[in-house]
Each structure stands twice: as structure tokens, then as C-alpha cells.
Amino acid sequence: DAGVTQSPTHLIKTRGQQVTLRCSPISGHKSVSWYQQVLGQGPQFIFQYYEKEERGRGNFPDRFSARQFPNYSSELNVNALLLGDSALYLCASSPGGYEQFFGPGTRLTVL
């Protein structure tokens, strides 16, 4: 079975630009969560979506937004990029409980 997939793998942007990251969950999983992992730290929760509705939001500014589509895939959008947004962005899918399975991540570099 295919695991969680994310695209793109790497991304380089400049300050002020906007970025969209994509995630496809494991087949049959209806919940998708997004995490930001800065180098040397543990992942930090950004959003959780379940059945296309936002079910949780972490302590991130409004520049961060997300949505989930009818096929349960998800997009994370970040506007007005700052240098501090450089990180590994991880998507995790879940069948509905607390067990979450992570994708390979998108490495975002903001110059």
C-alpha cells in the first residue's frame, strides 16, 4: 500500500512570496495534519483536517492556511514568506484516532 505522499520534495522561495504544499493521505484515511519541523527541533502542529473540516489549529499566524479536498488530499498555503518559515513541512494521515503516519516532507528554503 502506498504511504503518505507529499509534493514537491524541495522548494526554494524568496521572502514575500507565496507557496503551496500538497499531501495525499494513505488510502482510506480521512484525517490529515500538517506539522512544521525547524532544524534541530521536534515537529510543531499547524493544522488538522477531518472530513474536509478544520478540526485543530496550532499557534501559527494567519499567513498559514490549509484545506482538504473531497478525495481527502490536502494543501497547505503560506503567504508572505519569511526567512523563519524555512523548515521541513510534514503531512501526517490518520484513520481517525491518534495514530498518525507521516509523509517524507517538503523541505522549504526561504531566501
Place this chain on the structure above:
Amino acid sequence: EDKVVQSPLSLVVHEGDTVTLNCSYEVTNFRSLLWYKQEKKAPTFLFMLTSSGIEKKSGRLSSILDKKELSSILNITATQTGDSAIYLCAVGTGNNAGNMLTFGGGTRLMVKP
């Protein structure tokens, strides 16, 4: 504010050694505690512990949840170089309407031949 703390920050051992990694937490609405192994990018799921399942074992790895002490340990016996990785502890909070994981900073384990 929910908080998860892991210790030690890093650890260097030799193959065959046994290691114990620690995780303590202070959270509201505790639901579960999870351990992950992160080698390059994606954290790989190891265990999930809950009030109804406080001890898990898989091969050389085992984990125990102490709800009284608000902590957990991850034991790795007969370590191998392939065990070298960052081990992440995460606590699941929330309810059926939504849940999230709060992660600790991780323990970096290096196993030397």
C-alpha cells in the same frame, strides 16, 4: 501550554549496548503517547501507548507509559548501527472532534560499531 520534554538530548553508545530514552509531559486532555524514529525525513511510527495499553514491545524495542509520573521510556536492547536516528516522543491531546500531537525536541542516538 502543553509541554513534552525528552532526555537525554543526545547519546552515543556502542553496538550491543542497551539504551533508555526518556519522555515527560505536562498536557491538558491527554489521550495517547507516541514514539517515532526519524532518520532522514519522515518520522516512522514505533508505538502508541494509551491508558488501556501502557506497555508495548516489538523486537528489541519496548516502551512503557507511567501515567502517574506523566512519563514514558523507550528501551532499545542489543543496539545496532541501524538504530542511529532521532527518536521523537509525542503526546496526543484533544477529543474525537480533533486531535493533535505535541512533540518533544527528540533524542539523537548514535550507535558506533
